[in-house]
Amino acid sequence: MNTSTKPRVVIVGAGFGGLSAAKALKHAPVDITIVDRQNYHLFQPLLYQVATASLSPAEIAQPIRSILRYQKNVRVLLDEVTGVDAAAKTVRTAGGHALSYDHLIIATGARHSYFGKDSWEAFAPGIKSVDDATRVRAMILLAFERAEVETDAAKREALLTFTIVGGGPTGVEMAGAIAELARRSIVTDFRTIEPSSSRILLIEAGPRLLPSFPEDLSQEAKRALEAMGVEVTLGAAVTDISADGVMLGPTPIATKTVMWAAGVRASPAGEWLKVPCDRAGRVIVGHDFAVPGMSEVYVIGDTAAFTSEDGRILPSVAPAAKQAGLYAGRLIAAHAMGRTLPDAFRYADYGNLATIGHSKAVVDFGFARLKGLIAWVLWSVVHVYFLIGFRNRFFVATGWAWSYLTYKRGVRLITGGGTGTRSPE
Amino acid sequence: MNTSTKPRVVIVGAGFGGLSAAKALKHAPVDITIVDRQNYHLFQPLLYQVATASLSPAEIAQPIRSILRYQKNVRVLLDEVTGVDAAAKTVRTAGGHALSYDHLIIATGARHSYFGKDSWEAFAPGIKSVDDATRVRAMILLAFERAEVETDAAKREALLTFTIVGGGPTGVEMAGAIAELARRSIVTDFRTIEPSSSRILLIEAGPRLLPSFPEDLSQEAKRALEAMGVEVTLGAAVTDISADGVMLGPTPIATKTVMWAAGVRASPAGEWLKVPCDRAGRVIVGHDFAVPGMSEVYVIGDTAAFTSEDGRILPSVAPAAKQAGLYAGRLIAAHAMGRTLPDAFRYADYGNLATIGHSKAVVDFGFARLKGLIAWVLWSVVHVYFLIGFRNRFFVATGWAWSYLTYKRGVRLITGGGTGTRSPE
Numbered sequence: 109m110n111t112s113t114k115p116r117v118v119i120v121g122a123g124f125g126g127l128s129a130a131k132a133l134k135h136a137p138v139d140i141t142i143v144d145r146q147n148y149h150l151f152q153p154l155l156y157q158v159a160t161a162s163l164s165p166a167e168i169a170q171p172i173r174s175i176l177r178y179q180k181n182v183r184v185l186l187d188e189v190t191g192v193d194a195a196a197k198t199v200r201t202a203g204g205h206a207l208s209y210d211h212l213i214i215a216t217g218a219r220h221s222y223f224g225k226d227s228w229e230a231f232a233p234g235i236k237s238v239d240d241a242t243r244v245r246a247m248i249l250l251a252f253e254r255a256e257v258e259t260d261a262a263k264r265e266a267l268l269t270f271t272i273v274g275g276g277p278t279g280v281e282m283a284g285a286i287a288e289l290a291r292r293s294i295v296t297d298f299r300t301i302e303p304s305s306s307r308i309l310l311i312e313a314g315p316r317l318l319p320s321f322p323e324d325l326s327q328e329a330k331r332a333l334e335a336m337g338v339e340v341t342l343g344a345a346v347t348d349i350s351a352d353g354v355m356l357g358p359t360p361i362a363t364k365t366v367m368w369a370a371g372v373r374a375s376p377a378g379e380w381l382k383v384p385c386d387r388a389g390r391v392i393v394g395h396d397f398a399v400p401g402m403s404e405v406y407v408i409g410d411t412a413a414f415t416s417e418d419g420r421i422l423p424s425v426a427p428a429a430k431q432a433g434l435y436a437g438r439l440i441a442a443h444a445m446g447r448t449l450p451d452a453f454r455y456a457d458y459g460n461l462a463t464i465g466h467s468k469a470v471v472d473f474g475f476a477r478l479k480g481l482i483a484w485v486l487w488s489v490v491h492v493y494f495l496i497g498f499r500n501r502f503f504v505a506t507g508w509a510w511s512y513l514t515y516k517r518g519v520r521l522i523t524g525g526g527t528g529t530r531s532p533e
Numbered sequence: 534m535n536t537s538t539k540p541r542v543v544i545v546g547a548g549f550g551g552l553s554a555a556k557a558l559k560h561a562p563v564d565i566t567i568v569d570r571q572n573y574h575l576f577q578p579l580l581y582q583v584a585t586a587s588l589s590p591a592e593i594a595q596p597i598r599s600i601l602r603y604q605k606n607v608r609v610l611l612d613e614v615t616g617v618d619a620a621a622k623t624v625r626t627a628g629g630h631a632l633s634y635d636h637l638i639i640a641t642g643a644r645h646s647y648f649g650k651d652s653w654e655a656f657a658p659g660i661k662s663v664d665d666a667t668r669v670r671a672m673i674l675l676a677f678e679r680a681e682v683e684t685d686a687a688k689r690e691a692l693l694t695f696t697i698v699g700g701g702p703t704g705v706e707m708a709g710a711i712a713e714l715a716r717r718s719i720v721t722d723f724r725t726i727e728p729s730s731s732r733i734l735l736i737e738a739g740p741r742l743l744p745s746f747p748e749d750l751s752q753e754a755k756r757a758l759e760a761m762g763v764e765v766t767l768g769a770a771v772t773d774i775s776a777d778g779v780m781l782g783p784t785p786i787a788t789k790t791v792m793w794a795a796g797v798r799a800s801p802a803g804e805w806l807k808v809p810c811d812r813a814g815r816v817i818v819g820h821d822f823a824v825p826g827m828s829e830v831y832v833i834g835d836t837a838a839f840t841s842e843d844g845r846i847l848p849s850v851a852p853a854a855k856q857a858g859l860y861a862g863r864l865i866a867a868h869a870m871g872r873t874l875p876d877a878f879r880y881a882d883y884g885n886l887a888t889i890g891h892s893k894a895v896v897d898f899g900f901a902r903l904k905g906l907i908a909w910v911l912w913s914v915v916h917v918y919f920l921i922g923f924r925n926r927f928f929v930a931t932g933w934a935w936s937y938l939t940y941k942r943g944v945r946l947i948t949g950g951g952t953g954t955r956s957p958e
Contacts, residue, residue: 146947147678164590165589165946166944171946173722174722174945177722178721183725184724185681186947187682205682238948256610297596297599299605503931506931510927516599520573521572521573521590521591521594521596522572523664523667
């Protein structure tokens with residue numbers, strides 16, 4: 109279908125990195141194909157709020173076609189990439205397409221990883237996609253439903269014990285959100301159980317929560333979570349996960365609802381390209397995000413291991429992926445238009461945010477650190493601002509205001525797979 | 534767990550009928566258990582808007598526990614009823630419960646029915662549950678995605694032909710909503726296809742659309758749909774449905790996306806009770822909704838075939854189910870409190886509404902008939918008013934206002950079962 113002689117750019121993945129690369133090429137004389145296996149761009153930093161029944165999927169997801177509807181040099185393809193033929197400069201898809209490229213940008217993100225213990229996934233799902241999040245939401249809500257009819261006290265206690273493995277931002281945010289759900293949102297809804305008596309355990313193998321934050325904010329997060337009744341365990345690794353619970357070293361914990369926020373592994377781009385990766389499966393890229401020896405292939409975002417010229421490692425956060433996408437897009441645009449290449453990539457670090465719960469968050473600007481209500485307000489404003497699409501911004505903002513005032517969770521739906529009554533384990 | 538001597542009331546189904554029965558018993562000295570296989574009450578009249586990407590499931594669904602949180606004589610049980618032992622006065626559930634009752638209210642609604650052609654369901658799903666609606670939504674959106682990459686013109690045309698079987702309110706509303714989606718909402722989103730060239734077929738076996746409305750409103754609906762580009766076929770029955778399309782009598786129509794809005798069949802309450810039913814499987818009840826010979830068992834809503842003392846048949850609409858629930862609840866309350874029974878049931882018919890599309894609807898008040906914009910505004914006000922929960926009302930109202938002004942569909946998510954690229958048929 110491509111009869112023009114313009115350079116062909118294929119972008120794999122319409123996350124933060126891929127979308128910003130496409131936008132950077134808006135005025136470049138190129139033909140872009142952006143491929144994603146979902147039809148929507150997902151605002152992943154708020155996915156835990158879908159998993160904890162505060163937001164609807166549609167409030168944090170936007171059709172890729174809608175976002176790019178007026179950028180006429182882009183075609184959107186709903187398909188799953190299965191491999192890359194770097195010699196023939198072709199991307200293969202599950203739908204049977206072979207997409208030829210002059211420039212390729214791979215921005216396929218990461219999945220959660222169980223450090224080789226893949227059997228744990230069945231008992232401790234992670235949250236990376238909308239379907240993950242609605243599955244975890246059903247799992248959490250069903251635990252309360254089952255506890256309500258459970259007559260055995262020990263089993264009831266195991267159903268009301270929620271365990272989050274991993275104390276990074278996602279783990280901290282999940283723990284806080286579940287604590288609020290149990291202690292505030294649904295507290296009057298049951299007749300037999302007291303949801304507020306639920307135990308919420310947050311387990312981190314390292315010495316502190318939020319390891320990417322300054323130490324005093326880690327301590328603030330721990331203090332705030334404990335004030336909400338979350339039991340935080342540091343320096344202890346989970347050694348097994350089964351249908352009955354987790355092993356914390358030698359200690360068994362009876363817990364029916366376990367969520368995984370401990371590790372991620374990059375998508376298989378390294379295998380597609382057959383190039384060196386780091387231990388997390390991320391492709392080791394040059395200072396311009398190009399794959400060494402393949403100057404026409406860029407890998408960005410959570411799929412790439414990038415070290416800047418001054419030796420700084422790019423973090424796995426949305427702003428880093430966006431800036432990388434912008435940079436790779438500008439490089440390609442400069443090539444296509446015969447212009448001077450941009451200066452070396454420099455990451456503009458605007459800070460680091462994590463929310464803990466109702467009016468509690470931590471923010472690290474580097475030069476300043478915030479906590480408590482002001483950090484939470486800032487967190488809210490930043491997240492709403494960066495949500496794509498006016499409707500989403502408006503609805504999320506008003507939804508949050510409503511939840512903030514009432515503690516109500518409007519999205520407590522157990523969907524997918526019918527009633528949930530047929531799969532008691 | 535029930536140690537009191539209060540009469541035990543079991544309500545099966547938390548739809549319009551079951552919920553209003555529970556509420557009517559709010560101040561009665563009874564112990565109520567309401568059982569539903571979903572954890573939410575669904576505002577079914579707007580489900581077609583979930584299927585056509587206008588509303589999120591959470592905007593029309595509310596947790597049953599939330600609705601009844603302050604009514605302390607009600608327990609909510611998430612479980613699926615599998616049978617009734619009328620002699621032992623016990624309800625059995627899939628979760629292994631045996632619920633004893635002194636009074637039983639069955640309000641389990643209806644499923645779509647294929648008149649014995651159950652194989653059609655795989656190709657022509659109906660819309661009765663949230664999972665049905667998100668499945669149909671994915672089916673509609675995937676048809677456009679597949680057409681965009683289809684190189685064979687005939688196959689592309691089949692993908693862009695949408696067929697709705699059944700010209701009642703649901704069929705009319707679906708046809709209008711798909712026409713707007715194709716011709717307005719996504720018209721700039723594709724590069725190869727023209728979504729606005731889609732064919733939308735509405736097939737009704739009877740002589741007119743909206744058979745429960747006055748004839749002039751049926752004609753108005755047909756005229757309005759045709760003005761939106763919907764091809765309406767009356768008096769022609771679908772004789773087969775397969776993966777390739779439908780047979781309209783002897784004529785094959787190549788259409789890849791078929792939706793069923795033609796027939797419903799009551800839930801199996803009649804089989805549970807082993808009592809006479811009408812042809813649609815509805816239990817034939819007395820003038821007080823009690824099952825003949827079982828004065829302690831009431832069947833209401835779409836599960837019941839009710840004829841009033843003056844010979845009028847109760848329609849299968851939400852207000853009728855609500856009024857029946859209220860009546861059955863009041864009867865039981867009067868028994869429990871030793872009060873005079875209420876007068877015979879009289880259905881208060883406030884009119885009949887159906888929306889056709891952007892600012893078009895038909896309303897029949899009996900004494901007056903409305904159409905066009907004023908009918909649409911009235912339809913919107915009535916539907917928002919009856920949505921349960923302030924948050925839902927507010928969000929649906931503002932969402933509609935937003936969609937009305939922009940024609941945007943914010944909920945165009947293909948979810949469930951991953952990418953959709955692995956199941957090309």
